Amino acid sequence: MKKALIPLFRPHEDERHLNINEHAEWESAFKKHHSQLFHINRIEDYRPFMKLAAAPFRHVVHDFFFLTNGSSKRSKGLDNYEFNKNAFFFVPANQITAHEYISEDATGYFCYFNQEIFNNKFSQKDSLNEFPFLTFSGYPLVHVEDADVVVAIINILERLLSEYGNKHISSNLFSSYLLALFFEIKRYAKADEKIKEDSSTRIAQQYKNLLIRNIYEKNRIADYASMLNVSVNHLNKCVKTSTNKSAQELLIEMMLMEAKALLKQTDLSVNEIAWKLRKEDPSDFAKFFKSKTGVTPTEYRKQE
Template identity: 50%
Template sequence: MQGQSGNLFHINRIEDFRKYMQFPLLPHRKTVLDFIFLTQGTMRRNKGLNSYEFSAYTFFFLPAYQISTDTFMSEDIQGFYCHFDQDMLKTSLVQPDISKEFPFLQFNSHPLVQISAEAMEPVLNILNRLENEFKHKRTDKLDLVVLYLLTLFTELKRYVRPEETITENAALRISQLYKNALTQHIYAKQKVSDYADILNITPNHLNKCVKAATGQSAHDLLDEMLLLEAKVLLKQSDLNISEIAYKIGKEDQSSFGKFFKLKTGFTPKQYRVLD
């Protein structure tokens, strides 16, 4: 694909690129929404601080600006990778906020949608049509691509469970809400007490819930999110190390360097030049 439409829409077969990929991939953030659909094999992918393993008949949706880390992909993997600019979907056919229509597109939604064997034929038919549009570079006008995507999402909507977030256990539910808040507010709020205020609980209660659910402290998860952001900024921005230190709330380059090396074994400069 050439021109601006190449940034708006892309689709390919995962198996065509698997042999060129080495895992784990470094944490990264995209400005487009992407999804992966597996027809064979197994993959492990992180969305923010949550890790998910999935296999055939399953979609994984990743909203724009979420940090993702692909940690494993089996050698026998088959399926599709697709990304698109969500603004493409702003048509008269759907409401302006498309994520309300299709909850799996929301920033903090559960990313997995598993379909039935009966749904494979219509789903693959749509994906093959999208691939055909892409391969033949018929994407200068994206109207048909948009219709195919909306048809696909409408097909998938019936397989979305009412609410995938864990509610049966209070500690698990609060821990997930805390992780969600971290992904949204990490630059503005860098104290556990800030997040306790957001969740309307005491810092002590938040820490107890996180410890019970994850085995880590609330501060540990805060540090994990800061580290993810630092990794992405080092690899995907032109900010110097002092500027990155400031963004993640470290007093100076020296304290940031100590924090980063303790967590990764690399200095920020070493990590920045990793392939």
């Protein structure tokens, strides 16, 4: 299977996937401190440099937001989520995400970490499997309701921030603090209400995950129905029951997400994108794109 072409950013490329305005203060305050293994900063410190909404991307590391004030909207895969004070939002490595907005009064913490940080004698990366919010299809939001636990969480995050400010990246230390944080909030992690054990929601979620991984190779509903060992009609029924959308509507959403990312964050021509994504003539791709977005691919690429 070919690797999906939606942008896959490394930690040192935060100014691209976060749509960071070029600014000397950003360069001096944040970029020079970035590590391939771990990074943390206060949201209010980099919020003034962000340009939102940001186009979809994939990240090679796990990341999370924790808001202590304000609100934000972010996506994971094909699902959008709004969250506010005392909420975590997690995105595991290689999952598609986009950042729609973050309020001007938002405060809190942004953190990313490479799974390799847990490859040491004190911890194992497999221990992350205990936390549903870090899995590819897990529910990304964790709301912390206990004020005392919020204080404990902030203490851990502040300790991470302090240690990171010393510029000495110790995988043992950071992995220990991260595990303490994850165990602290695990009790509040809820199973995704959309991923219940009934067959309809399970098949719908499996279909979404297949779209994310196979959209460049397969663009017919029949292909996905075959992969799931169900009929096209049954797949449509399951998706409609779970999402109130048809299987075709989700496929189109996935195509548009990929197209927008490629237009905004790569140098591929419209002709190249048309062929890679839809295997069709550029004029047909342009008509498809405009019918769904109201603008041509070229016009979308030029938008700020």
